[in-house]
Amino acid sequence: MTDDQDEAGSKTHWLIQHIAELDEGERALLLAMVALDKEAGRTFTEQERAALDKLAAETHDFSAVEIQDAVQKMVEGKAKRQPAKGWPSGLGRKAEQAKKK
Numbered sequence: 001m002t003d004d005q006d007e008a009g010s011k012t013h014w015l016i017q018h019i020a021e022l023d024e025g026e027r028a029l030l031l032a033m034v035a036l037d038k039e040a041g042r043t044f045t046e047q048e049r050a051a052l053d054k055l056a057a058e059t060h061d062f063s064a065v066e067i068q069d070a071v072q073k074m075v076e077g078k079a080k081r082q083p084a085k086g087w088p089s090g091l092g093r094k095a096e097q098a099k100k101k
Contacts, residue, residue, distance in 0.1 A: 015051045019058060027059040032067035 022030070034052055038044075044052065056062070 012045070012048050012051045015055065019051075019055055024059065027055055028062045028067060031056060031059060031062055032064040032071075035064035036068065 019027070031052070
């Protein structure tokens with residue numbers, strides 16, 4: 001077994017054990033990434049396919065195309081220049097405290 005196969009096996013095992021811990025968005029994003037891998041020519045082992053089938057069965061209203069389109073729009077979109085509005089709630093205080101240490 002190669003290192004790549006061993007790593008894929010451990011990731012697949014983790015996925016099988018922790019699918020329930022992923023929220024709907026995380027499951028959908030993972031499936032979209034897998035769809036991209038598949039389009040790029042990656043092949044999956046039987047164990048990986050079984051884990052992905054289980055993941056797909058537990059993911060409702062999933063559309064890899066919608067997620068891919070949204071990611072492409074974000075990547076290709078122009079950044080909006082907006083003035084900084086300060087630190088998010090409480091974060092500025094924590095940054096100041098960290099500087100004092």
